[in-house]
Amino acid sequence: MSSIIAAPDASHLPLHLVEEGALDAVTATLSEGHANWATANGFTGALGQLCILPGADGRPSGALLGMGSAVKRRRGRFHAARAAAGLPDGDWSIASHMTPAEAEEAALGWHLAAYRFTRYKADKPQKARLVLPAGVDSARLAAIVAGECLTRDLINTPASDMGPEELESAFLHLATEFGADAQVIRGDDLLAENFPLIHAVGRASSRAPRLLDLRWGTEGPRLTLVGKGVCFDTGGLDIKPASSMGLMKKDMGGAATVMGLARMIMGLGLRLRLRVLVPAVENAVGGNAFRPQDVLHSRKGLTVEVNNTDAEGRLVLADALALADEEKPDLLVSMATLTGAARVAVGPDLAPFYCDDERVAGALAEAGRAVADPLWRMPFWDPYETLIEPAIADLDNAPSGGMAGSITAALFLRRFVTGTAHYAHFDIYGWQPTAAPARPKGGVGQGARAVLDALPGVLGL
Template sequence: MTSTLAAPGAAALPLHLVEEGGLTAISATLSAGQANWAAANGFTGALGQLCVLPGAEGHPSGALLGMGTEAKRRRGRFHVARAAAGLPEGDWAIATHMTPAEAEAAALGWNLAAYRFSRYKADKPQKARLVLPAGVDGARIDAIVAGECLTRDLINTPASDMGPEELEAAFLHLASEFGAEARVIRGDELLSENFPLIHAVGRASSRAPRLLDLRWGAEGPSLTLVGKGVCFDTGGLDIKPASSMGLMKKDMGGAAAVLGLARMIMALRLRLRLRVLVPAVENAVGGNAFRPQDVLHSRKGLTVEVNNTDAEGRLVLADALALADADRPDLLISMATLTGAARVAVGPDLAPFYCDDDRVADALAEAGQAVSDPLWRMPFWDPYEPLIEPAIADLDNAPAGGMAGSITAALFLRRFVTETPRYVHFDIYGWQPTAAPARPKGGVGQGARAVLDALPGVLGL
């Protein structure tokens, strides 16, 4: 995606940010004709209201963007980006004082608003460009946006064009772009390399399961990212109804999120040693599909009773986490579109995360608020541990009862991380159900920008 941020120039037109009811207050900065035009067009400063001001010979001379009240702004984010699609082509400079955080959010939101998923259908590009506000690092903004756009593209691509093989291709392209080392373990090699859970989940598909492994960076603290790459989830033999299967192209949203985050880290050349692990599978129905009541063996040595083949994400993550854990990274993060229970608890806009380290958790929560990437901490609640312990195996992949589904899934994953002190698990949704400023309907990254912002403090970069 081409950046829609511009360097300062004399031709830039002013964009005034106006609080609700604040037209009179800024009238001194406008000509009499402009003020009269705004009043005649009913401009009040309501949130999102846009008024393009006329100039000589009918050309625009500036614009007003309504910012509403503080209470209304708290209900959303990236409000300046509301103007991006409505302004005429050209360079626009914000003419209202902003704090450094507000200026960065404005630039980020404007650039994110330019995203279009046009692989199958042409879409009109965003023509208005925003002059980079003073003090904002444009290269950093572009790197973050490029990572987010990668995440969105991967999620938005249907499974017909984004199966395990295509996800592998995207993974290898990213590794090549930044000179990272990459390894892929495919098909029955998963058994000889001791990844039995990944193989069990993906073996029924005509598209072979695989584990993708990327390493980048030679010095600094170590960070490992693990992303769930279920490219389509039928539910397996416990097949989903059509109403639940409709969005399952996004079940590789965790993989998309960690790849987007990895791209940000490598583009910004953070001083750390990065590893990215993605178990890429399709959970399909076939004669060799794993079954309810099967007991599966894991890389960790723990056995798992399958009580629902639709709870497959935690299985593929388990083997990948066991591999990651053996390295004892300084920080281990998993991201997955794992449970519907998380959506019931916090809805699609918040990314719930689990972490036993209060310092890490506080840093993530603060970063999420600072960069408009909202998170919500959930508990690794030890009293629920018995719920994931069935009678005939070490673990149950789908405890009965239907309560605390996101927590029990997180507890299941934690059983495979025994050597790494700092582990964070994100149970993301990865989908924007309705369009919002800087976030069109469709695939969306969650948690990546918050993690990126928190890394310097957490890892001492």
């Protein structure tokens, strides 16, 4: 059953959003019995505090949700969705005044709170349903939720069931659903088609590497999305310790996120020409694995000295970006769970992004704030270019020293985008380490909703 219903009626139960310190203003609108009940239960409006109001027949007749202080609310998002798990079965409508942005966030958060990953184990569904707040576009909401749920499902699926072949199947299913054209280049055909870096990273796995390519739309500006699809990352011959390998099923989070974003775009029927590129590989250990100090050739013609086989994501992205750049799209976006350095810099909740264009960067940052999809701009810092230039090749995939790791990775990728005017790279985490409102523990999309919101201004849609 859906967690959102569209049309309000008198049978719906009111949910009052109460700021801390403003309880009297709300209880003044309630019956004396309900006001006394809230006071007797110690309800203060503290953030997340829930008080269910009883009816004369003992069944719920409404509820109060604490929204805390303005300072506390700034420490998180999707606060109205805190009620979703605690309310009993019923159709609930928010009785408090909300701005359009607050109404959209409440509806989206409520719906995302209902997400369950049930492929391997049943889970209790969310019982409370929300009446769609006035002014919220139900079709847009449905498209965004469907895209985010696709992203979460892909990331949450372990590598045993989400290798390159299974990611390809999900990719082709997405293309079929929306009538898009899709092509796949697999195995040694990658060498014949000049994708040597993708082949080098994935060749040691028993599951063949491949490049997934989707096209949709026949008119409008060109948007190309490139997502890192490393379905599992052992680190290769520079093998990861067990403590670092535990979450590597999520190393295809960039691919999952661009596929979710593509689903939003196609679901909304935006007037643009969309292309999605996903290099899908498994970085495995084998006799034919690429080695430290190997020098690899790229589609762009640049040579790359491998100084760490665990810095493989930038290699597969490089060939895909070079292909995307040959078409010179109006906007090129790459997304990848690329560096631990980004997590050290900004933690798991912020998605750092890189963009040289002030207009595009500003639009993305503003969109992130508007749709509760937080971003943080990082610099393409030109003085660090020398760090990615080794002695015997054009580029170094893993500069020594360990400093500015996210920046040097972004600079590496930028070397493969020379003909496209507007390029943005997102170094995402793709994982919610602890449950939060609208975000259960597990795979999560980052940056997709911000990009979607920014597209009209950036591309003139």
